[in-house]
Amino acid sequence: MLVRSVREEVTRRKEVTKLAKSLEQANLRLQELDRQKTEFLSIASHQLRTPLSIIKGYLELISDGAYGKVTKKMREILGDMDESNERLVKLVDDFLDITRIEQGRTKFSFDTYDMNELVTSVVKELTNRAKDKKLKIVWKASKEKEDIYMDDEKVRHVVFNYIDNAIKYTPKGNITVRLEPDEQGLTLRVKDTGIGFGKEDEANFFQKFYRGKNVEGTNVNGTGLGIYVCRKFIETHGGHVWAKSKGTGKGSEFGFWIPYQKGAVPKIMQPSDLEEHETDIAIPKKDTFTLASVV
Ligand SMILES: Nc1ncnc2c1ncn2[C@@H]1O[C@H](COP(=O)(O)OP(=O)(O)OP(=O)(O)O)[C@@H](O)[C@H]1O
Ligand SMILES: [Mg+2]
Structure with a gap:
């Protein structure tokens, strides 16, 4: 009886150790995925920043009449486009802030x-x-x-x-x-x-x-x-x-x-x-x- 319960205890401990090990590995894998995701977000955000600035520049030029007369309707549409562009710029800036924070790269x-x-x-x-x-x-x-x-x-x-x-x-x-x-x-x-x-x-x-x-x-x-x-x-x-x-x-x-x-x-x-x-x-x-x- 005693021998059986000792044997069971040993088996249980082995199982717990095995589980702890696989949890540890899963945790490491998650950390690595997390790091890769932050890195991806950082690179993607940087890549998006430049084209967004270019779009903003062209929208301003078109609004100012640099490429011909701008009708009232066109100005309205250009305004909407600029607003959407600004939303994207804010989103990208937020992503950049977050990735800097998460990678410990925020400069103060x-x-x-x-x-x-x-x-x-x-x-x-x-x-x-x-x-x-x-x-x-x-x-x-x-x-x-x-x-x-x-x-x-x-x-x-x-x-x-x-x-x-x-x-x-x-x-x-x-x-x-x-x-x-x-x-x-x-x-x-x-x-x-x-x-x-x-x-x-x-x-x-x-x-x-x-x-x-x-x-x-x-x-x-x-x-x-x-x-x-x-x-x-x-x-x-x-x-x-x-x-x-x-x-x-x-x-x-x-x-x-x-x-x-x-x-x-x-x-x-x-x-x-x-x-x-x-x-x-x-x-x-x-x-x-x-x-x-x-x-
Ligand atoms: N003054 C406020 N009154 C009521 N709810 C608010 C107010 N400020 C923030 N919130 C709530 O807090 C949430 C988070 O705010 P947060 O500024 O982080 O995000 P957001 O305004 O939804 O989007 P964004 O990231 O573009 O600012 C909001 O979605 C809203 O539910
Ligand atoms: Mg907000």
């Missing part, structure tokens, strides 16, 4: 910048887009400087995406942008009176390729990449992001907190790197691509 360039100035310039840039939808952006820059040690382009990208989304997902009303200083850093809140969202969406918005249930049936285009990239950029500054809503149809708040100094430099940067202000940063692969998320 840190220095001290005034957040008030940064937000003001993004609001200015997006004011016309808001006006086209009869939306008002409410933003009151404070007189004080709000200096943050950051990569201004990356943080600008985040603020731009938040306000751009607020415009995109708000059929009417207004968008309020607010900066709140505390002892350690700054909170940015972008509140809108738009479509809002339910609890089922809240935890998923910052995941790659996630588009909310709230956009189903709205006819608003998107890929679900914008705020995933935002999250990565803000986390690299040692900050965090969030999304809040009282429910569908009740508006949303998208926000982030970013430290003034402490944590502004990713932990993996060495003090000696700071002098150079430009470093390749490998963002930890907390949520690497799953194969299901390949386009």
Whole structure:
């Protein structure tokens, strides 16, 4: 009896070891496929960038009349073509951002910048887009400087995406942008009176390729990449992001907190790197691509 149960135990252990080994191999294979997929996405995106720029250039020339008279109807069509081209450019840029993040090739360039100035310039840039939808952006820059040690382009990208989304997902009303200083850093809140969202969406918005249930049936285009990239950029500054809503149809708040100094430099940067202000940063692969998320 004892001998039999020992024998069974030994067999079971062997099976477990075998299973663990094959799991390990499957995992390695998945990692390799994941790497190849990111590489493919990176190469494809680079290859797409140039023809898209050429198309944009020609569209501008045609619109300006360089190849003959442009009728009203033609101008309308050229406008639609330019809009579609811009959508593709944004998509390719998002892919490039993502592949850089996943391959640890994102370049960050840190220095001290005034957040008030940064937000003001993004609001200015997006004011016309808001006006086209009869939306008002409410933003009151404070007189004080709000200096943050950051990569201004990356943080600008985040603020731009938040306000751009607020415009995109708000059929009417207004968008309020607010900066709140505390002892350690700054909170940015972008509140809108738009479509809002339910609890089922809240935890998923910052995941790659996630588009909310709230956009189903709205006819608003998107890929679900914008705020995933935002999250990565803000986390690299040692900050965090969030999304809040009282429910569908009740508006949303998208926000982030970013430290003034402490944590502004990713932990993996060495003090000696700071002098150079430009470093390749490998963002930890907390949520690497799953194969299901390949386009
Ligand atoms: N202001 C907002 N109000 C309501 N839902 C929002 C808002 N901003 C983002 N979302 C939700 O979060 C999802 C992810 O946003 P994200 O910006 O990443 O992607 P997207 O806007 O769908 O596409 P794109 O990659 O082109 O920006 C959106 O699809 C939408 O469901
Ligand atoms: Mg978006």
